[in-house]
Amino acid sequence: MKLSRNDLPKLIGLAGTFAGGKDTLAQYLVREFGYTHVSTGDMVREIARQKYGSIERPILAKTADELRHEKGAGVLVQEAIARHAETDKLIVSGIRSLGEVKTLRDHHGVLVFVDADPKIRYERMISRQRDSETKLIFAEFLANEQKELHSGDSDADFNIAKIRDTADIILDNSSSENELFAQATGKLARYN
Numbered sequence: 001m002k003l004s005r006n007d008l009p010k011l012i013g014l015a016g017t018f019a020g021g022k023d024t025l026a027q028y029l030v031r032e033f034g035y036t037h038v039s040t041g042d043m044v045r046e047i048a049r050q051k052y053g054s055i056e057r058p059i060l061a062k063t064a065d066e067l068r069h070e071k072g073a074g075v076l077v078q079e080a081i082a083r084h085a086e087t088d089k090l091i092v093s094g095i096r097s098l099g100e101v102k103t104l105r106d107h108h109g110v111l112v113f114v115d116a117d118p119k120i121r122y123e124r125m126i127s128r129q130r131d132s133e134t135k136l137i138f139a140e141f142l143a144n145e146q147k148e149l150h151s152g153d154s155d156a157d158f159n160i161a162k163i164r165d166t167a168d169i170i171l172d173n174s175s176s177e178n179e180l181f182a183q184a185t186g187k188l189a190r191y192n
Contacts, residue, residue: 005033005089009191013077013104014093015163016114018145019121019128021173021180022093025114028181029091036087038080040064040094057144061158064096068156073099074106081107096148099155101163110191112184113167116174118142 012029014022026037045055048063067075077100080092095101095111104111116124122141136144151158164170169187173180 003033003185003189005035007189007192008033008089008185009110009188010089011081011104011107011109012091012188013095013101013109013111014091014114015095015101015111015160015167017116017118017121017160018141018148019125020114020116021124021171021177022114024173024177025112025171025180025184026091026093028177029184032181033089035089035091036084037091037093038084040076040080040092040096040100042094043076043079044094061147065151065156065158068097068099069154073097073155074103076100077103095163096158096160097156098159098162098166101166102155110169110188111163111167112169112171112188113164114171114173114180115164116172118145120174 012035014026016022023039029035030037041060044060044064044067047067048055048059051063052059064076072078077092077095081090084090092104095104101111119138122138125141148158149161168191171180171183171187
């Protein structure tokens, strides 16, 4: 059975591990179902570039942490939703704090968590040739990821581990993109 855009939820939040496939899934849903996609990572990159002149991963983490602690734990998701209030299908990707999850849920969004085997994610990170990520060895990749899995207990802190526990849908992106897309649409259709 072929799904239509009306078979899927109006608001989807995408969270997940680093290089897990969040943007790949978002691009598919935009292309096939007409969603508008807002990346909180892109929002943070824009601010970091203006404020610090850099978009290296440590600066991005610092910028996001400052935003969430100074302007509210759910500020990035709130801003994404506000900017696209007229949109009938919205994806907000890059959810990294429990405050962002709460904001998504306040707007009746479905939280999807995308993950994959760490070695597969490392290879994806290297292949996308972004910033100094390509210089990391696997052990450094894992160490950096630990910082985002749980940086603190407030709603504004990075807490990927707890977000996974609270997700409505968990997807394993360790095989093909087509498998990811089939898993996602099948499970998302249950939330409409």
